[in-house]
Amino acid sequence: MTDPTVTEPRYPMVRLEVAAADAEEIGVALFEHGASGVEEQDETTLERAAPGRAVLIAHFAEVADAEACAEATGGALGFIEGEDWRHAWKAFFKPTRVGERLWVRPSWEPLDAGPQDVVIVIDPGQAFGTGTHETTRLVLGLLERLGPEGARVLDVGCGSGILAIGALKLGAREARAVDVDPIAVRTTLENAADNDVTIDATTTPIDDVDGDYELVLANIRSPILIPMRAALAARLAPGGQLVLSGLLVSEEDEVRAAFDEVLAYVDRRVQGDWLALVYRARDAG
C-alpha cells in the first residue's frame, strides 16, 4: 500500500515555443535562469512544433527559479510528479476545451465536467494526439460542427485514437482507425477501452482498407496526404465528407490543387499556421 505521508517529488519545468533559429541562444539563456537541463522538441517529436519553430522545455531543481524564469521569458510553468519526468510534455497536458462541448482530459488529471460536456480521456503514451496541438483541435472542432451522429467514421493516422474516440462520443455509429505505427494502433485500442468505446484499429495500409464511410478524418502532413488522395476519396460513401488536417497555411494552394482533382471543396479552418480543409465526395455521374 502507498504511504500517504510520503509525497512524490515534483519537478518544475518551463515550456517556451520559439523560432527554431533562436532556439540555441534562448536555450543558453534558460541555463542562465538556473535550468538544470533543456530539451528541444521540433516538428518530428511528440509535441510537434510547426516547421521553423521549436519547443524548449527547461528543467529546474528549485520551484522559485522556474517561477522566475517563466515570468521573465513569458514561458508556461508546469510540474511533473514522481518518475514521469522523462515525459516532460506531460506537465503541460491539462484538461483542455477543444470545442463547444468537447474536452480532452489526460487520464491522470481530473475534470469536473458539466452535463452537456463530452470528455475524451487520453493517455497518448508515445503516440501523437493529446488535443493540445492545433492540427488535432481543428479536426475536433470540425467534428462537432459537421455532427458525426450515426456516421461510419474512418480515422487515417489515428495516433492516440483521439479523433475516432471524439467521433464515437459525439454519436458516430462505428469507427475504423489505421496507422502505419503499431504503437499508435495499440495506444488507440487502449484509449478506446478507457473511453468505453470500440474502435477497429489496425496497421492496414489505406489502399487495403475496404468499406465506405460517411466521414473520413486524416491529420497527417501534406507530403503524405497528397499521394493518398485517390485512396482517401475512394473510401467516402456517397455524400461523405473528408476532413484533412496537418496542413500548413502556406501549403494551401498545393493541397487544394491536388484534392480538387478528386473531390468537391467545402470549407476551410485555420488556427495559427495550421489549416484544415473539408471536402465532399463528388456526385456519381
Ligand SMILES: C[S@@+](CC[C@H](N)C(=O)[O-])C[C@H]1O[C@@H](n2cnc3c(N)ncnc32)[C@H](O)[C@@H]1O
Ligand atoms: C499528426 S499524427 C495525428 C494523430 C491523431 N489522429 C491526431 O489528430 O492528433 C499523424 C499520424 O499519422 C500516422 N501516419 C503517418 N503516415 C501514415 C500513413 N501513410 N498511413 C497511415 N498513418 C500514417 C503517424 O504514425 C501518426 O500517428
